[in-house]
Amino acid sequence: MTERALGHSPKAVHVSIVHQASDVRVFVRECRSVAAAGYDVTLFARSPHPFEEDGVRVVPVPEPTNRLARMTVGTWGLLKPLLRERGDVYHLHDPELIPLxxxxxxxxxxxxxxxxxxxxxxxxxxxxxxxxxxxxxAAFARLVIQLAGRGLSAIVAATPTVAEGYGKARKVVVCNYPLILDDRAPIPYADRTGGLVYVGALSGIRGFHTMLEVARIVHEKRGVGLTLVGRLQPATLEAELAGKQAYVDYRGVLPSPEARRLMGESKVGLVLLQATKAIVDALPTKMFEYMAEGLPVVSSNFPLWAEIVEDSGAGAVVPPNDPGAAAEAVLAILDDQEEAAAMADRGRKAVAEQYSWEPELRKLLDLYAELAPAPQMR
Known part of the structure; x- marks a missing residue:
């Protein structure tokens, strides 16, 4: 009899040729949580070297030289290594991997x-x-996701809107809510030494230019600056930071614990993404991460986002292309320390009660158990 048949942990193999091995959804939320639940977890993803952390074995994938190489050699070169893993469940994270x-x-x-x-x-x-x-x-992309819905075992969707595109496929919505790693008390709002903060990919469509103007106005009126954490897309955007060092501190990509520490030290979290269909209907992960860290939010006033922020009382919403309105919302928070602290408390409470990762993980584990029943689990 094999070890698996004797009752050893079932194996989940996660695969991405796009995401870094440290990706928050892929590694921090899914892989690490699934490993803690008793699965043998291997992650194929971008990494400079193989490593093992928190029960997850990471296998580096080759860095593609271009998009065509990523979709051809980068994809099909994984077939034999994946088969050698003898996984009970294969969990793919990139549309390029659907044919595989x-x-x-x-x-x-x-x-x-x-x-x-x-x-x-x-x-x-x-x-x-x-x-x-x-x-x-986009029409070709719709054909690809229909192929995935019909040909794969199940779809895990990050939002209900994303799930709708997969028709009658077996679907489970697993939202990108924060993983509450501890119950440490937040830094009291009045004692925070930071100013504005944004953590995530940095591009025009994600509010880069709006945030720079907000930072200029707020610094001019209150002397408070903006800390940016994330990858510039494209890298040429860094040139636009020249001459703005007095009120913009660009930190680049930081490990998740350090990014969380910066959030907890700051006074306002910005989520001023621009209006596209993909963004308007998405659940903004960074918003929930800000709230989990007790950080008041100023976000774009898309209906879904406004409902979350206004119902929780965790911040303010503004038109995404109006830096003046965003700056006024920030100034109102900075000028009313008592209400800002109340926003921080309400945001943490909303995450703990409505927007935490644990119920989402349960849905993922139930799907795994349905696809590959486990002989022995912790």
Whole structure:
């Protein structure tokens, strides 16, 4: 009899050729949590070296030289290594991997596709795709996700809106709510030494230019600056930070614990993403992370986001392309320390009661158990 048959932990193999091994949804939330639940977890992802952390074995994937290489050699070169893993469940995180998932499924494997975003809507906002071609590429993307819905074992979707695109496929919505790692008390609002903060990918569509103008206005009126954490997309945006060092502190990409520490030291978290279909219908992970750290939020006033912020009382919402309105909302928070502290408390309470990762993990584990029943679990 094999070790698996004797009752050893079932094996989950997560795969991404796009995401770094430290990706918050892939590694911190899903892989690490699934390992803690008793699974043998291997993650194929971008990393400079192999390592093992918190029960997750990380196998580096080759860095592609371009997008075409990523979709061809980068994808199909993984077939044999993945088969050698003999996984009970294969969990794929990139649309480029869907054809590979179909082949694994044909070979009798249980394959889950993790739909992080609304792919067709996301394509329409890709600046590297010539604008006249975007509708055609979006139509092709719709065909790809239909193929995934029909050919794979199940779809894990990051939001209900994303799940709708997969029709009658077996679907589970697993939202990007924060993983509450501890119950430490937040720094009292009045004792925080930071100012404004943004953590996440930095691009025009994610509010980069709006945030720079907000930072200029707020610094001019209150002497408070903005800390930016994340990857510039494209890297040429760094040139736009020249001459703004007095009120913008760009830290680059930071490990998750350090990013969380910065949030906990700051006074206002910005989520001023611009209006695209992919963004408007998404659940903004950083908003929930700010709230979990007791950080008042100033966000774009998209209906879904406004409902979250206003119902929880955790901040203010403004038009995403109006830096003046955003600056006024920030100043109102900075000028009313008592209300700001109350916003911080309400945000933490909302995350603990409504927007935490633990119920989402339960849904993922139930799906795994349904696809590959475990002989022995912790």
């Amino acid at each position: 998932g179909i082949v694994l499924r044909m070979l009798g494997k249980k394959v889950v596709y993790d739909a992080h975003e609304d792919l067709p809507a996301q394509v329409l906002g890709k600046v590297w795709i010539p604008k006249p071609l975007r509708p055609l590429v």
